[in-house]
Amino acid sequence: MKSDAPLRERLIDVGVELVTSEGTGSLGLREIARRAGVSHGAPRRYFPTHQALLSAIARRGFADLGARFAAAGAGEPPPREHVRALGRAYVGYALEQRGMFELMFRHDLLDSAGQEPSAAPRLRESTLPLFGLLTRLVAGCGAAQPEVTAAALWAGLHGVAQLWGWGSLPLVLGSGAAEDAGRLVDSLVDAVVDAHLKAQAP
CATH class of the missing domain: 1.10.357.10 (Tetracycline Repressor, domain 2)
Structure with a gap:
C-alpha cells in the first residue's frame, strides 16, 4: 500500500496545478490522469468518484x-x-x-x-x-x-x-x-x- 501514496498525492498535485493555472473547467478526470502520466482509469483506485478527487x-x-x-x-x-x-x-x-x-x-x-x-x-x-x-x-x-x-x-x-x-x-x-x-x-x-x-x- 505504500506505493499507492505517491500516485495519490501526484494526482492531487496535478489537480492543484491545473486549477491554479487554468481554472475549475480544466479538472476533468482524464486530463488529470493524462498529466499525471497514468491511464484514465487509474485515479479510480484512489478516488471512487470524480467528486472525491476534486474534494481532495x-x-x-x-x-x-x-x-x-x-x-x-x-x-x-x-x-x-x-x-x-x-x-x-x-x-x-x-x-x-x-x-x-x-x-x-x-x-x-x-x-x-x-x-x-x-x-x-x-x-x-x-x-x-x-x-x-x-x-x-x-x-x-x-x-x-x-x-x-x-x-x-x-x-x-x-x-x-x-x-x-x-x-x-x-x-x-x-x-x-x-x-x-x-x-x-x-x-x-x-x-x-x-x-x-x-x-x-x-
Whole structure:
C-alpha cells in the first residue's frame, strides 16, 4: 500500500496545478490522469468518484488558506486588527487563487455524501477551524452574539471577494491601476470589518 501514496498525492498535485493555472473547467478526470502520466482509469483506485478527487484538491486550498490565516495572526495583534488581517488574507487569497477558491466553495463538493473515504471528514468541515478562529476573535472584540456577527462578517468578506473577482466592484468603484485596486480592496475589507464591529472595542 505504500506505493499507492505517491500516485495519490501526484494526482492531487496535478489537480492543484491545473486549477491554479487554468481554472475549475480544466479538472476533468482524464486530463488529470493524462498529466499525471497514468491511464484514465487509474485515479479510480484512489478516488471512487470524480467528486472525491476534486474534494481532495479543494482540501489543499483550505490548508493553504489556513496557513495564510496563521501568518496573519503572527505577533498576536489585538482582536480587531487580527480580524482585519484575516479579512485581507481571505479576500487576497480569493483574488490570487480564483480557480481554487471557486472549487473550495462548490456546493456539490460541500454537500455530497460518500465522496471521501469514510475516515475523512466532509469537505464542508474544513471551514470550521477557520470560522472558529474568526468567532473567537469577534468575541474578543466584545460582540454580544459572536457566531452571528462572525457569520455576517464572513458573508460580507465573501461577497467582496466574489463581486471583485466578477468585475462588478471594480466597475462601480472605477478601479484602474493595480495599486488603486489593492488600496480599494483593502478599504472594502476594512469597511466590512468596521460595519460589523463598529460598536465593539478596538
